[in-house]
Structures are given as structure tokens and as C-alpha cells.
Amino acid sequence: MTELSQGSCEACRIGAPTVDETEARVLLQQIPDWSLIEVDGIKQLQRQYKFKNFVKAMAFANQLAEIAEAEGHHPGILVEWGKATVTWWSHSIKGLHRNDFVMAAKTDGLFDQ
Numbered sequence: 094m095t096e097l098s099q100g101s102c103e104a105c106r107i108g109a110p111t112v113d114e115t116e117a118r119v120l121l122q123q124i125p126d127w128s129l130i131e132v133d134g135i136k137q138l139q140r141q142y143k144f145k146n147f148v149k150a151m152a153f154a155n156q157l158a159e160i161a162e163a164e165g166h167h168p169g170i171l172v173e174w175g176k177a178t179v180t181w182w183s184h185s186i187k188g189l190h191r192n193d194f195v196m197a198a199k200t201d202g203l204f205d206q
């Protein structure tokens with residue numbers, strides 16, 4: 094488990110600081126399977142996880158939903174046959190907060206269980 098996954102997710106608030114490009118690159122080194130993408134001008138973290146079938150992908154999504162509810166921070170999740178694509182960004186600040194990197198690391202932790 095990486096150092097990032099040990100962090101706790103502070104509630105997202107309008108005005109919280111976004112992570113700049115330099116910091117993002119440093120944090121990404123701790124979650125190397127994630128990509129930095131931009132959708133409609135909003136930077137986001139994305140990773141696709143592979144599963145043996147649809148039911149296993151759906152179960153992963155449901156477990157991630159429980160973590161998201163507990164943290165009060167929610168991802169985009171696209172479940173397809175054999176895969177789940179997870180996207181983290183902070184809606185409130187239309188970009189990436191350090192919390193998104195924490196949540197990405199926690200998502201990796203869930204997958205690696």
C-alpha cells in the first residue's frame with residue numbers, strides 16, 4: 094500500500110486548492126497506473142480495472158461506492174463487461190484536489206485486496 098492511500102479525504106469545499114501540474118506529476122508517481130486526462134477543460138484521474146466478468150466488475154463498483162460514501166467524495170464509474178473505468182476529480186473546484194489522488198490510491202488498495 095502506498096503512502097497516499099493512508100491519507101484521509103477532507104470534504105471537498107468550493108475554494109479548496111487545486112493541485113498544479115508539477116504537484117500532479119509528483120503525486121502520479123505513487124499511482125503509476127492512473128492517467129491524467131482533461132475533459133471539457135477539467136483535469137481528472139482515470140484508470141481502467143479488468144475483471145473476469147460483469148458481475149465482478151459490478152461488485153468492485155459497489156465496494157468503491159461504499160468507500161466513496163464513507164469519504165463523502167465520489168468518483169465517476171463506468172462498468173462494462175470485464176472492466177470498470179474509474180475517474181476521480183473534485184466537482185466543487187472543477188479540477189484535481191490532493192484528495193483525488195488519495196482516493197485513487199484507495200481505489201488501487203481495494204482492487205489489490
Ligand SMILES: C[C@H](O)[C@H](O)[C@H]1CNC2=NC(N)=NC(=O)C2=N1
Nearest residue numbers: 105165166167168182183184185
Ligand atoms: C455536499 C457533498 O458533500 C458534496 O457535493 C460533495 C459530494 N461528493 C463529491 N465528490 C467529488 N468528487 N467532488 C465533489 O466536489 C463532491 N462534493
